[in-house]
Amino acid sequence: MSVIAGTDEPVEKVLQRLKSDPARGLTDAEAQSRLARDGRNELPPPPKPSALKRFFNQFANPIVLTLLVAAVIALINGATQDTSGPFLVRFGDAIAIFLIVALNAVLGYYQEQRAEAALDALQKMQTPSARVRRDDKVVVLNAVELVAGDILEIEAGDAVPADARLLQTINLATEESALTGESVPVGKDARGQVPADAPLGDRANMLFVGSNVVRGKGRALVVATGTRTELGKLSELIRGAGGDRVTPLEQKLDEFGKRILLTCLGLSVLLFARGMWKGDRSWHELLLEAVSLAVAAIPEGLPAITTITLALGMQRMAKRGAIVRKLAAVETLGAATVICSDKTGTLTQNEMTVTRIHCGRRSYEVTGVGYDPRGSIVGDSGDIVDTPGKPLRHLLQIVALCNNAELDIDDNGKWCAIGDPTEAALLTLSAKGGLPKESVLPTHQLLKELPFDSDRKRMTILTLDAKGREVVHTKGSADVLLPLCTYFEDEDGIREMTAADRENIERELGRMSEQQLRVLAVARRILGKRPDSSPVSGPSFVDSMPAILPHPIELEESLTFVGLVGMIDPPRPGVKEAVAACARAQVRAVMITGDHKLTAIAIARELGLWDEGALALTGAELEKLSPEELEKRVEHVRVFARVTAEQKLRIVRAFKNLGHVVAMTGDGVNDAPALREAHIGVAMGKNGTDVARQAADMVIADDNFATIVEAVREGRAIYRNIQKFIFFLLSANAGLLVTVFVASFLDVPPLTPLMILWINLVTNGLPALALGVDPPDPTQMNEPPRKTNTGLLRTREYVGIVFVGLWMGGAALLTYFWPWNHGIGGAARVEERAAAFTLLALSPLLHALSCRSATASIAALKPKVSVPLALAIVLSAAIHSVAVFVPALRPVFRTYLMTGAEWLILFLLSASIVPGVELMKLVQRGGVGGRTLGPISRRSTES
Known part of the structure; x- marks a missing residue:
């Protein structure tokens, strides 16, 4: 059963409908019955592909599939050959192809498993608990056991x-930034009447899972659990957004693989058909020749080297705090043209900080950020x-006393807030001014308290000070x-406020508002000494129980203005x-936030x-725009404020429809659908929600926006290196x-x-891999994103591939007609094939030196030679020599021992x-008189 109370219904009807007693709560028997009927209070974990499916997904690549076809043909050809021949000679081709395909699959599977393991470790969380009334007792339960009708006690x-x-x-407020994007706590009122269609952030008589209580206390009736909560609805929206996304790199590799597949199949069929038409050779020989051509056309190392390059990039990103969940997503940020970033907690610290004070006709700046009390008033x-002085000292006392928050140090040694972030910021201010709450409390005894509420917009306390005087302390909206x-109070004392004083205060208030600061006014009033009072001599502030004042207006009048914060x-x-x-x-950063428009613009500036x-x-303005109108305006919008989760989806889709590659960053539950819809979703790992992390492609473990820039840099370098080794291999x-x-066609042994x-x-393989880890060009972050x-x-x-192919092929064919003198009975074409084999093994190694840049001369590159590439060339040459110098391998590779002169010629x-x-x-640079493109001027040719 799913019973969700309408916010516009009287609470009595909701209690009656859910058959719940607000004083006694549910019975254990009834709670267990509802739990069995409705299910546990938890969201289902995101579906994950099985290990077997993830492994077989590694084969979903045209090049890999073509290799498998070639391997099957080679296997059939080997099986139909003379069974007396050596096993490796008959099946060596098929075995080699199967091994490289398997290696590629294992590497891809291993890296994606490692990414998931890192993400699972990041998402470790404690199971929340809840205080619930059951059978007329308050008990602490695991939150997953809650059911509709339970009575919660919260504080x-x-x-x-x-x-x-x-x-x-009672003075209740919650922080709902994970749901709404609004960083300011939201006041809650059980008596509030809210329209049924009110936005999530305006439902003052409701609490929502995913939020936190920052001040006050209350009692509440559970009306929705699990997938029936607002968070549950968002999780359903997430599952419907994005689908199975394909990254730009995956698209290009897929298209590239299909073109190679069609080319090699066409040439192989042509060669086989020509042989069958001539009829002078058996179909076994023709099939082997066709397979040779197919294998020659397909860059077998491409899938494995691409996988290894992306895996190494993934590891480099992980060291910088960016955990990538899918290999092909590693380079996607490099193509991003728009980064849609949440404000709260992503661009900002989600830690309210006092930066300016106006007090006693003087202005002060406050140093330090967040809740760390180390800082100064300047x-x-x-x-x-x-x-x-007196005005500033009184201001610091008031903000420390008129305050229900606490400061603490978390497990990582960082100062954090317990309670309302605004009040925590005021506590930090008092500590920076040398009057921490601990030093102020012993000198005041709390008599009465008027909590903050949304109607009065202020908080007032009445205390008995060390002189036995009753003093009113007030803070609130200016x-x-x-x-x-x-x-008005200044350094000379207290006097009546003049029109000039009021004008000066309003002028300073205007200056603070222009800076988009949240401004609070601070005031006090000395009522005088009580006849029966005695000076406070101990920490009685926290021991006293404040009374509820029946007539607050009697205290909150004739106040003395102390200052602005x-x-x-x-x-x-x-x-x-x-x-x-x-x-x-040239990557556009766009702020998408649930915060107020003016505040968002100020942060953006x-x-x-x-x-x-x-x-x-x-969000209200966006709601009035049609999709076409939004697409016309979205190019110029840098700030979207007060938007909902559905509107974030519209924004991302509008950018995508205009051809942009969109990255979406966020940490809240409300960000998750857009994270899923974007080309790449980037979630915050430290303060982000689990729902956001599950929806994202990349998780920034340190919540540092600068890490995203490093990911962009890494993505661009990876893509460029992929271009390098693809050009080399092709x-x-x-x-x-x-x-x-x-x-x-020349009837010589292929x-x-x-x-x-x-x-x-x-x-x-090794030179290609070395090109895949070539150091990034330092100028690449001054270039526009590549076009997808x-x-x-x-x-x-x-054109370069054709040129190199003709040059290398021509040199190899020349070896077939070179007058070799290998002393084995004349010009045996088998030995000439062995010479061509060695030439085609050595020539690419030297060609790799030129592949570090598509246009720049080797002499212009810095460094002249990449150390990994140099080592790869030497090692590859040494490995090839094994096929020539080891006698046992010569029959397998059809090689022979060449003379020194033959090695020199080759x-x-x-x-x-x-x-x-x-x-x-x-020639491509424009000839001798043309402009030489060195490593600083490669943007237009290599991006």
């Missing part, structure tokens, strides 16, 4: 365990206030409190620099998000393809599939590719 510091209708409230002349003040939720350290880096990289011509839209394969295809696989995987509607390679690269032919490619680059 400051509690996490709300279920959606509940309030029955009683006068307008730049001097640190060590001994505050526009409400200022009219109640008739006196301005506070703000400050930006995170390093965020401004990160936003500037995004701007240089401070962070550098706001520029000339920028617009801000509220150009080397082009040489193989030319050699095999032309050799088949390279065997095992020879081709050896070149592709063993000798070419273009292929992995451009026309210039394809080396010179292999090395000729380097000046050949340099000449090609020179």
Whole structure:
């Protein structure tokens, strides 16, 4: 059963409908019955693919599937050959292909498993508990055992365990930023009447799971649990958003693989059909020749090297605090053109901080950020206030006394707030001024308290001070409190407030408001000494029980104005620099927040998000726009304020419809649907919700926005390196393809599939991998994002592939007609094939030196030679020599022991590719008189 109370219903009807007694609660028997009927109070875990499905997903790649087809053909061909031949000779080709496919699958599976394990560790959480009335007793239960009809007892510091209708409230306020994006606590009132269609943030008579109680206490009736809560509804919305997303890299690799597949199949069929038409050879030989051509056309190392490159990038990101859940998502941020960022907790610290004071006709700046009491109050002349004067001292006393929050140190040694963040910020201020709450409490005895409420917009306490005087301390909204003040305090004492005083206060209030500070006024009133009172001599403040005042207006009149306090939720350290880096990289940062429009604009200005011509839209304004109208305006909007989860989805979709690659950052439950819809969702791991982390592709473990910029940098470097080794592998394969295809028409022995696989995987694999970890170009963050509607390679690269293929292939074919003198009975074409095999193994190793840049000369690169690439070249050459010098392997690879002169000839032919490619680059740069593109000027050619 699912019974959710309407906020506009009288609470008596809700109690009657749920058959609950607010004094006694449910019986244990009834609670167990409802638990069995409705289920546990928890959200279902996100579905995860089985280990078997995740493993087989690694094969869902056109190149891998083509390799499997080639392996099957090689297997059939080996089985139909002379069974007396050596096993490795017959099945070596098939075994080699199957091994590389399996290696690729294992690597991909392992890395994704590691990412999930890291994320699971990050999402460890304690099971929440709840105080519940059962059988006329208050008991503490695991929150998952709550049912509709339970009566909750809540107070400051509690996490709300279920959606509940309030029955009683005493100065109750909750922090709902995870649900609404609003960082300011929301006052709650059990007596409030709320329309049925009121937004989530305006439902003052309701509590919602996912929020926290920051002050006061109350009693509430559970009306929804599990998936029936507002958080549960959002989780359903998350599951419906985004679907199975495909990253830009996955799209391009898929399209690229399909083109390679069609090319190699077409050429193989052509070669097989030609042989069958001639009819001078058996179908076994023709099939082997077709397989050789297919293997030559397919860059077998591409899936494995791509996987390894992405895996290494994933590990580098993890060291910087960015946990990526899917390999192909590693480079997606590098293509991002828009980053939609939540404000609270992502761009800002979610820690209210007092930054400015106006007191006694003087203004003060307050240093320090957050709830750490280390900081200073600095006068307008730049001097640190060590001994505050009377007005400032009274202000610090008032904000410490008129306060129900506490400061504490968490397990990580960081100061945190217990209670209302605004009151915690005031406690921090009093500590910075040398008057912490602990030193003020012993000198005052609490007599009465008027809690803050949304109607009065102020809090007042009455205390007995050390002189035996009754003193009223008040803090509240400046526009409400200022009219109640008739006196003014400065360094000369207390006097009647003049029109000039009031004008000066309002002018300072305007200045603070322009800075989008949240401003509170502070006032006091000395009622005089009670005849029966004695000075306070102990810490009786906390021991006394305040009475409820029947006529608060008698205290809150004829007040003495003491000062103004301005506070703000400050930006995170390093965020401004990160936003500037995004701007240089031509990545647009857009703030999406549930906060007020003016506050959001002020933060945007401070962070550098706001520029000339920028617009801000509220959720109400956005709701009036059609999808087409939103798409017309969204390009100029830098701030979206007071938006709902559904509206965040609209924003992301509008950017996507305009062709943008969208990254969405966030930490709240309300961010999760948009995280799922974006090309890549980036959740906060430290203060973020579990729902947001489950919906995201990437989790920032340290909640640092600057880590996102590092991820953008890493993503761009990874994509560029992928382009490098793809060009390298395809150009080397082009040489193989030319050699095999032309050799088949010249009726000379073509390279065997095992020879081709050896070149592709063993000798070419290491240089390709070294190119995949090439150091990033330091100028890449000054370039615009790459266009996602273009292929992995451009026309210039394809021209280069053809050029290199013809050059290498021509050099290899030359070995078939070179007058070798190997002393084995004349020009045996088998030995000439072995020479071509060695040339096609060595030539790509030297060609790799030119592949570090598509346009820049080797001489212009810095460093001249990459150490990993140099080691890879030397190691690959050494590995290939094993196939030539080890006698036992010569029959397998059809090689022979060459002379020193033959090695020299092959080396010179292999090395000729380097000046050949340099000449090609020179022509592409515009000839000798053209502009040389060094490593600083590669944006237009390599992005």
